[in-house]
Amino acid sequence: MNEILIAQFFHVLAVVIWIGGIFMLDLMLAPLLARFITAQDQRVHLLYGLLRRFFAWVWLAGATLVVTGYGMVFLYGGFGALSLAMWIMVVLGTCMVLLALHVFFAPFRQMGRAIKREDWKAAAGAAAKVRFLSGINLFLAFPTILAGVWGIFGRS
Numbered sequence: 001m002n003e004i005l006i007a008q009f010f011h012v013l014a015v016v017i018w019i020g021g022i023f024m025l026d027l028m029l030a031p032l033l034a035r036f037i038t039a040q041d042q043r044v045h046l047l048y049g050l051l052r053r054f055f056a057w058v059w060l061a062g063a064t065l066v067v068t069g070y071g072m073v074f075l076y077g078g079f080g081a082l083s084l085a086m087w088i089m090v091v092l093g094t095c096m097v098l099l100a101l102h103v104f105f106a107p108f109r110q111m112g113r114a115i116k117r118e119d120w121k122a123a124a125g126a127a128a129k130v131r132f133l134s135g136i137n138l139f140l141a142f143p144t145i146l147a148g149v150w151g152i153f154g155r156s
């Protein structure tokens with residue numbers, strides 16, 4: 001069905017942008033910043049700027065995931081028609097989006113407020129929370145993607 005293919009395309013595109021971005025930020029950029037930018041104020045400013053730009057894309061990707069994800073649930077005939085794999089996808093995917101919202105509204109905003117007060121220690125602490133919680137989402141992405149792929153290719 002055409003609508004499902006379109007929804008799947010945008011769903012995967014959103015996953016690539018969001019999860020790829022966390023992978024790059026958490027595993028490559030953040031450790032390098034910690035190593036090479038020793039001045040805490042500069043490091044925190046740079047990280048905050050990166051996160052601000054990244055979150056703009058995360059909002060777009062998250063909204064796309066919710067719309068296409070629940071759109072597919074509707075197109076497949078509602079929750080009663082979902083396979084186990086799709087249920088796992090819906091539950092884990094929704095948890096991931098909720099966790100991302102928490103990261104934005106709690107530690108990321110704390111980081112911004114701490115930067116305004118020039119409290120670099122608090123800003124670095126909030127940044128560490130952002131990284132930790134994003135790491136949980138990165139970890140959750142593995143079973144979630146597996147469930148998505150299982151939902152599609154596991155059908156006989």
Ligand code: HEM
Pocket residue numbers: 007008009011012015019065066068069070072073086089090092093094096097140141142144145146147148149150151152
């Ligand atoms: C907002 C919550 C989400 C809902 C309601 C949702 C729902 C769905 C549904 C119904 C499918 C179709 C399965 C099939 O066609 O058999 C799917 C596929 C998939 N989902 Fe999600 N999903 C959500 C979030 C996520 C997240 C956060 C990720 C990545 C970490 C993800 C990764 C995938 C992948 C890789 C597929 C297979 C390819 C595709 O159909 O586009 N989903 N999802």
